[in-house]
Amino acid sequence: MQGIVAAVSSNGEYSFTKPNRDSITLLAGLGVEGDVxxxxxxxHRSRVAQDPTQPNLRQVHLMHEELFAEVGEAGFQVGPGELGENITTRGLDLLGLPVGTLLQIGAEAVVEVTGLRNPCVQIDGFRSGLLKRVVGRDADGNLVRKAGIMSVVKEGGRVRPGDTVEVELPEGPHRPLDRV
Structure with a gap:
């Protein structure tokens, strides 16, 4: 499987949206250089309040650009970085990846998928009613989270729009993504 980076975003201050950048630098074990x-x-503020010593399994937030078209059909105009993601991808089923998947991004960077983003009510503060479009239920009544995936940086490097994203699935039985 292969996709591409549609956009990259970061913000050094707490804000729901993140401005698009020409590039971002991923730092092994830390996340996006200069990102809050x-x-x-x-x-993440709510997790710091619970236990500030928890490991950061949410160093890099990736979101599939295809979500923007999906919510657009319901009248919500959303673009890269506006939902707080660091890397917007095109052509990859991010939500279908198992825990432990490695993503080679560009020539150097590698991130390991840790789980799903758990969208919160801040999304409705950005666009009223949008939360219902990024969290829903499948035909069996199971909760479906569509607001991207979270990862940790295994190997650092610069990431730019247009870079390829190569998928390396983990060995053994695959564990489906859950919220982190």
Missing amino acids: HSGVTVK
Whole structure:
């Protein structure tokens, strides 16, 4: 499987959206250089309040660009970085990847998929009603989270729009993604 990087985004301050950049630098074990969520331990405010010593399994947030078209059909205009992701991809089923998948991004960077983003009510603060479009139920009534995946940086490097994303699935039985 292969996709491409559609956009990259980062923000050094707490804000729901992240401005698009010409490039971002991933730092092994930390996340996106200069991003507010970079670090060995959790940086998301609600998780820091629970236990600030938890490992940061949310160093890099990836989102599939195809979600923007899906919510667009319901009247929501959303673009790269506006839902807080660091890397917007095109052509990959991010939500279908198992835990432990390695993503080679560009020539150097490698991230390991840790789980699903658990979208919160801040999404409705950005666009009222959008939360219902990124969290729903499947035909069997199971909760479906569509707001991207989270990962940790295994190998650092610069990431730019247009870079390829190569997928390396883990060995053995695959564990489906769950919220992290």
